[in-house]
Amino acid sequence: MKKPGGAEKKKKQAAPKDVFQVFSEKARDHKDLVSRWAVLQETRVEYFRGKDFVSFVRNHLELKDILESDRSLEAEDIANILLKKNLLVRCDRVVKTVRPGKKKLSTFPAHLEIYHDQVFSENDAFFAWTFVKRRPLWQTLLSFCWPVLTLAICLFPVYPHQVKLLILYSCAGLLLLILCLLLLRGLVFGALWILLGKRFWLFPNILAEEATLKELFQFWPQKDEGERPKWTARLFYAIAGVVVISLLRHHAPDEAARARYQKRVSNIIDDVLEWSPSLALSGIIEKQPVVNITEPNDNVTDSKSSDEKLFSSGDSDDETIPNEEVEEVTENTEDSDYHQNT
Numbered sequence: 001m002k003k004p005g006g007a008e009k010k011k012k013q014a015a016p017k018d019v020f021q022v023f024s025e026k027a028r029d030h031k032d033l034v035s036r037w038a039v040l041q042e043t044r045v046e047y048f049r050g051k052d053f054v055s056f057v058r059n060h061l062e063l064k065d066i067l068e069s070d071r072s073l074e075a076e077d078i079a080n081i082l083l084k085k086n087l088l089v090r091c092d093r094v095v096k097t098v099r100p101g102k103k104k105l106s107t108f109p110a111h112l113e114i115y116h117d118q119v120f121s122e123n124d125a126f127f128a129w130t131f132v133k134r135r136p137l138w139q140t141l142l143s144f145c146w147p148v149l150t151l152a153i154c155l156f157p158v159y160p161h162q163v164k165l166l167i168l169y170s171c172a173g174l175l176l177l178i179l180c181l182l183l184l185r186g187l188v189f190g191a192l193w194i195l196l197g198k199r200f201w202l203f204p205n206i207l208a209e210e211a212t213l214k215e216l217f218q219f220w221p222q223k224d225e226g227e228r229p230k231w232t233a234r235l236f237y238a239i240a241g242v243v244v245i246s247l248l249r250h251h252a253p254d255e256a257a258r259a260r261y262q263k264r265v266s267n268i269i270d271d272v273l274e275w276s277p278s279l280a281l282s283g284i285i286e287k288q289p290v291v292n293i294t295e296p297n298d299n300v301t302d303s304k305s306s307d308e309k310l311f312s313s314g315d316s317d318d319e320t321i322p323n324e325e326v327e328e329v330t331e332n333t334e335d336s337d338y339h340q341n342t
Helices: 004-014 019-029 050-059 061-070 075-084 137-154 161-195 231-250 255-274 277-287 296-319 323-341
Strands: 036-040 044-049 088-093 111-114 126-129
Touching: 019 061, 019 075, 044 050, 050 061, 050 075, 050 126, 061 075, 075 088, 161 231, 161 255
Parallel strands: 036 111
Antiparallel strands: 036 044, 044 126, 088 111, 088 126
């Protein structure tokens, strides 16, 4: 006799997966669907624009074959079904006013809110995925590497000296590269903004939180769409920059102060690089006093005798009479004896 539980399990396994769920996963993973990340009710979500979804479906008709019997549906109808199945949620931008110095609203806002009418639209409408995206294998493997990396950082003091130098110079070089890049960006932007009134950022997305890896290393900025700044503002910031640079040069430390600071920093770095467990253990052992536990009475008597010697030596030093005083006393006694005899 077969168990009824086994039949129910077979039915669950044989149940087909929702075709719209599969379509959503394929569309979300596709690189041609332009999407961004934003904050929706204190939660980071991935979203896209309505007109981008329509053009994506029209350019990739092969994805509609996943829908089987519903492959003849238009992009608007597919999106409405996804909204009904709670695979999508329509959102709207939180900031609906143009910022000062801008001519239009941002193309992809960073903060969203749920729209009251959950119907698909192409006109300034945003749609966020509601399901959790499946994590690829490389991300799963990378998550196991984070504890190993943390342990490796904690074990840095016990590394060999050559490995410490390699890590130190690599981190210092990377930090110097980042600082030089940020300084170069600031100098180029400030010079062009003051002289020409143009906003020009090298690597414009290098500090962006929601940028992809490709956008992060974009070298050339997009066309400046903001209004040109007034000449009074440019003149004010030019004077302020000259004043700040002059103050920094006037209050800069002298050569002696820089040498002291450099020596202090180099000493700290040397202490970190030259530290080893063997030296630490040897220093701890040398600081500990050596006590013979098997002969406690002898130690006590020795300490007492040493104390008595100290006190006796102190008393003898106090009671000793200088040689000059002794000679004076003997001379006086001899004189008195002489007078008596005479």
